[in-house]
Amino acid sequence: MGHGQWVPGNRVDLLENGEEFYPRLYEAIGQAKKEVVIETFILFEDPVGKELHAALVAAAKRGVRVDVLVDGFGSPDLSVEFLKELKDAGVNLRVFDPGTRLLGQRLNLIRRMHRKIAVIDAERAFVGGINFSHDHLRSFGHMAKQDYTVELTGPIVTEIHRFVLHAIAVGAKGSRWFRRRLRETEPSSLPDAGPAEVMFVTRDNRRHTDDIERHYRAAIRSARHRIVIANAYFFPGYRLIKALRRAARRGVDVRLILQGEPDMPIVKTAASLLYHHLLHAGVKIYEYCERPLHGKVALVDDVWSTVGSSNLDPLSLSLNLEANVMVRDRAFNEELWRNLDNLMSNSCKSIETGELSTEWSGWRLVRSFFVFHFLRYYPSWAGWLPRHVPRMQPPEAQWPQLIQVEKGEDSQPGRA
Incomplete structure (x- = not known):
């Protein structure tokens, strides 16, 4: 196809x-x-x-x-x-x-x-x-x-x-x-x-298990001057985090727009576990605070962009059925950049290292160790979860009361 x-x-x-x-x-x-x-x-x-x-x-x-x-x-x-x-x-x-x-x-x-x-x-x-x-x-x-x-x-x-x-x-x-x-x-x-x-x-969970993530990583590795990712649920795999850190360290302007006013509090908690790791490598983090961020978009340099349904979290990257389009076009890239730049300038809070929790560094080290290894291995762990083959079924399978309504109508006088 x-x-x-x-x-x-x-x-x-x-x-x-x-x-x-x-x-x-x-x-x-x-x-x-x-x-x-x-x-x-x-x-x-x-x-x-x-x-x-x-x-x-x-x-x-x-x-x-x-x-x-x-x-x-x-x-x-x-x-x-x-x-x-x-x-x-x-x-x-x-x-x-x-x-x-x-x-x-x-x-x-x-x-x-x-x-x-x-x-x-x-x-x-x-x-x-x-x-x-x-x-x-x-x-x-x-x-x-x-x-x-x-x-x-x-x-x-x-x-x-x-x-x-x-x-x-x-x-x-x-x-x-x-x-x-x-x-x-x-x-x-x-x-x-x-x-x-x-x-x-x-x-999907058959032949294209990591295609979206692979294209993200390839674009990040190719970046020369700019990466902007706006993603609602951000807890990606180890290799994507590593690619972002490497890009920032080689001088690429790497910016993440994440949820500051989340629809689910655990979303912000999970993403914040990565803040120290990313900020110390030179990645800039912006929390969108005007309302919940639900977007899943990104751009790299002046040509490559993506828009779609895939978050950068375990559900989207390892379990759910997702669809994105990758676009190579300067005009579209520029339009998306203007939109995201406006968000960062007017609706986001920039996260600075000094603002992060000053909790005991030993605990942070232990926590980072477990987060690191979870990110490194969760794609393979996802395969252990139930692998039933979900089927598409008529609405009666979800709402059996439909059957009762139709039977009741069919039994009414005058109905053939």
């Missing part, structure tokens, strides 16, 4: 937060003629989820083929009415690894489908970190998230389209369905749309 190859001739538009992403996506869905395919970790039944719901129902009712994949852990609480309206309109909804609950707690915690991808008519794609939930809009309040997605047009969309259809085929339909859908919906070729070279890179 051409996974991990640079594809020239693309246009890449940076979309910041839900304010820019949602209107652009809804416009694309409204213009769709043949097909809409969406993968998302979170779909909530809130103002954003309801707006997406309305757009998908309208598209399906006018004859567009609509496929939606949600994660069973990330999207647990959708009402029967919400789901039934999708189904009645003809939307094909599937759930990745539906989970059961024990004493109200969800048990399907690991190996999640964390990708956020949308493809419209095999001609327009969106890849990034923004879910379908109200907390990606500023109107949500002080806990609204800061995040990014890109809109792509050009030949790379063919590869992304093949990927999302192949995911459906592997999970539920089979190779014949896959080939038929390609014939029915995919253009024979897409014209060049811009100057950007783009690589679509995914992480």
